[in-house]
Amino acid sequence: MERFLDDVRRYIGFSDADAERLQQLVPLFAPHFVEVAEHFYSCILAHPHAHTAITGGDAQVERLKNSLVAWMDSGLRGPHDAAFYELRARIGRRHVAISLPQQYMVTAISVMRQDYHALLEQGLADSPADLHASMQAVDRLLDVELAIMLHTYRIDSDDHLRRGERLATIGMVAATIGHDLRNPLGVIESSAYLLRRSIQDERGQRHLEKIHNQVHRCNRIVTSLLELARARPPKFTLVDPSVLFSTSLTTLTIPPGVRVSIEVDDGIAFEADSSLLEQVVINLVLNSIGALSGRPGQIIARATRHDERFLALSVRDDGPGFDPEILPQVFEPLVTTRASGVGLGLALVKSVVDRHRGIATAENAPEGGAIVRILLPWLAAVDGAAQ
Numbered sequence: 053m054e055r056f057l058d059d060v061r062r063y064i065g066f067s068d069a070d071a072e073r074l075q076q077l078v079p080l081f082a083p084h085f086v087e088v089a090e091h092f093y094s095c096i097l098a099h100p101h102a103h104t105a106i107t108g109g110d111a112q113v114e115r116l117k118n119s120l121v122a123w124m125d126s127g128l129r130g131p132h133d134a135a136f137y138e139l140r141a142r143i144g145r146r147h148v149a150i151s152l153p154q155q156y157m158v159t160a161i162s163v164m165r166q167d168y169h170a171l172l173e174q175g176l177a178d179s180p181a182d183l184h185a186s187m188q189a190v191d192r193l194l195d196v197e198l199a200i201m202l203h204t205y206r207i208d209s210d211d212h213l214r215r216g217e218r219l220a221t222i223g224m225v226a227a228t229i230g231h232d233l234r235n236p237l238g239v240i241e242s243s244a245y246l247l248r249r250s251i252q253d254e255r256g257q258r259h260l261e262k263i264h265n266q267v268h269r270c271n272r273i274v275t276s277l278l279e280l281a282r283a284r285p286p287k288f289t290l291v292d293p294s295v296l297f298s299t300s301l302t303t304l305t306i307p308p309g310v311r312v313s314i315e316v317d318d319g320i321a322f323e324a325d326s327s328l329l330e331q332v333v334i335n336l337v338l339n340s341i342g343a344l345s346g347r348p349g350q351i352i353a354r355a356t357r358h359d360e361r362f363l364a365l366s367v368r369d370d371g372p373g374f375d376p377e378i379l380p381q382v383f384e385p386l387v388t389t390r391a392s393g394v395g396l397g398l399a400l401v402k403s404v405v406d407r408h409r410g411i412a413t414a415e416n417a418p419e420g421g422a423i424v425r426i427l428l429p430w431l432a433a434v435d436g437a438a439q
Contacts, residue, residue, distance in 0.1 A: 293355035309348030
């Protein structure tokens with residue numbers, strides 16, 4: 053990171069004198085930061101594909117404008133160090149995560165460049181030498197920022213491609229062995245059932261119950277593998293979230309001490325594939341149960357109105373939360389921190405959500421525990437039919 057930043061600064065010619073001049077420009081630019089942010093996001097919102105990242109409606113736009121003001125202030129004030137790099141790199145990573153074409157980073161920086169130039173021409177019109185030097189400093193700053201974002205975009209895009217190739221390999225393996233595994237698992241389960249009828253002692257029954265539970269777990273893994281491999285398109289029907297949660301939970305064995313509650317806003321119904329979403333809810337609740345590791349705890353399945361575009365389904369627990377180092381990759385296949393985990397549950401969640409044209413996010417709650425939230429379009433069936 054430091055070497056890349058130094059190389060870019062050297063190549064672009066961004067010097068300490070430029071950094072000092074930018075600091076001197078703060079009094080000129082700062083009163084117009086809000087105005088620049090308004091123009092910046094008006095341009096983004098004018099292009100449907102460009103504002104893919106904005107899923108939270110007006111409230112999110114206002115937060116983003118505030119973040120952009122802080123971003124402009126930090127760029128001018130400096131220092132142009134690791135924190136400066138990380139903030140710009142985060143934008144590139146976010147664009148990859150939402151599959152936003154990288155040209156929108158270039159055009160967005162162009163909008164900001166034009167506004168900066170206009171402010172300089174107004175404020176330094178009487179000093180051509182200062183105007184020229186200030187424009188050079190601003191251009192070099194924006195070029196450094198753009199280079200960082202594009203560099204991170206390329207790295208994350210390459211990683212995304214490699215993960216896609218890995219998922220394709222998993223799909224081929226699943227298609228090859230999934231059905232073959234089902235046959236011996238079926239034999240084991242039916243044999244255990246027959247033994248349960250003939251073995252009466254309590255110890256033997258406990259062992260047979262363990263066999264049944266592990267066969268069920270293996271079947272669940274095979275089902276997840278086959279679903280990832282098939283990635284069948286959704287069949288949209290009207291879904292009641294209360295029924296979705298209740299039906300999903302009836303298939304699960306909730307451990308003693310774990311309480312699962314359902315919270316649903318009144319009057320919510322949306323279009324989705326209920327069978328696929330049942331798998332999503334099951335996997336999320338199982339993930340929370342696994343995170344509790346046998347300890348008592350609470351899991352909350354919630355459905356709320358997110359905005360006019362999206363319904364939000366979430367599952368939250370009060371366990372230890374996600375490992376911060378793993379959090380950015382939790383939806384990737386085979387990524388898990390649990391010794392008994394396989395790393396398919398959240399990958400399947402992401403696959404189903406993507407097929408619904410939704411968005412999946414994972415985070416750690418400030419007060420502890422993990423939250424996985426999925427945003428699903430209210431009119432998914434209409435969008436899907438239009439493809």
